[in-house]
Amino acid sequence: MDFYGKTALVTGASRGIGRAIAHALAHQGMGRILLVARDAQRLAMVAAEVEHLGAEAIILPVDLTDPIQANVVIARAWQHYGPVHLLVNCAGVAYQTPFLQAKLPQVQSEISTNLIGLYTVTRLVARRMAVRQEGCIVNVSSLMGKVAAPTMATYSATKFAIVGFTQALRSELAPHHVRVVALLPSLTDTDMVKGFDWFRGVQPSTPEQVAAALVRGLKQGQTEILVGWQSHATVWAQRLAPWLVESMIQLLAPGKPVPPRQRPVRST
Template sequence: MDFYGKTALVTGASRGIGRAIAHALARQGMQRILLVARNAQRLEAVATEVRQLGAEAVVLPVDLSDPIQANVVIARAWQHHGPVHLLVNCAGVAHQVPFLQAKLPQVQSEISTNLIGLYTVTRLVARRMAVRQEGCIVNVSSLMGKVAAPTMATYSATKFAIVGFTQALRSELAPHRVRVVALLPSLTDTDMVKGFEWFRGVQPSTPDQVAAALVRGLNRGQAEILVGWQSHAAIWTQRLAPWLIDPMVQLLAPPKPEPQRRPVRSS
């Protein structure tokens, strides 16, 4: 993918993977990066970092789970800053809690941000990309969108849904010359997982490693981008010896976490 002189829109850009992706795109020569998240103060800090890396940064504080608000903000951004060539849907929230102890507001928050927010911004941007017959959409799923994890039932469900949505959208938008890609990080050491009980033996990636994998994958034309050798090992195990997945997940599963954990949003 040719990044130079283009415009990207990154959701969940205020911290974690989204922030690292904004940095990586600036280093690749992106002319302008539209930074989307709920927290305006954190976005301003990321915008300063992006400008120091040589790209123009535009701060767009918005709650993407609010379709009306998102529609207004995205339409104005397109009008004032030109077409978006690359959309990276990175906004997400996670709760770690056993299913039998999960509370409905936790479930609703994950579905609202991880799915409704992603769907809303993709719909707004994809329509405009299709008219221009150019563009690339990256949906950040997770290895949990391929291999579900205990204590993360709703999060896994949303990430599986993102993989399916991406596959369907890839076929639908191909005639319009719009590329659709899934990014599947494994456990990544971000604020969102602080306080979580990690899976035994899993080596976390850094946000910068995820961002670097995205850039490599886009340059190679990959439709699904895995991050780290452990992700590749899990996927190959699932393909070649699927009967090993459930015992392996049970073996590596973390101890039972505390039932009431407040999430840290990445948007």
């Protein structure tokens, strides 16, 4: 994919992986980056960073779980700033809770943001890309969209759904010359996982490593972009010996609470 002079729209851009992706796209010569998230103040900070890297930055504070609000904001942005060549759906939330203790508001929050929000913005942008017969859509799933994790049941379910949605959309939009890609990071050291009990033996990626993997994958024409050797090894093991992977997950799953000093200090 040629990034130079193009326009990207990145959701969840105020922090973590979304922020790192905005930086990486600016480094690649992206001309304009539309930054989408709920927090206008944080978006303004990221916009200043992006412009320092040479790209024009436009902040779009919006709650993507509100379809009407999202529709208005995206339509106006397209009208005022021209067509979007690259959409990166990065907005997401996660709660780590055993299923039997999960609270419905948390479940609804994960589904609303991770699925409904993603679907809403994708629908708005994909229709316009199809008319123009060009574009690329990146849906940020997770390694948990391939291998589900205990204590993350709803999050895993939404990430599995994103992988399926991406596969279906890839076939549907191919005749319109719109490319659809899934990005599958493993555990990433961000605000979102601050305070989580990590799986034993898992080495977290940084947001910058995830962003770099995305850029490489888009340049290489990949349809599913895994991040890090552990992700590749896990997916291959899941294909060849799913029973072994399930046993390993049960063995490495969080048990006793992790002391505060061992928890992530960075957040997404």
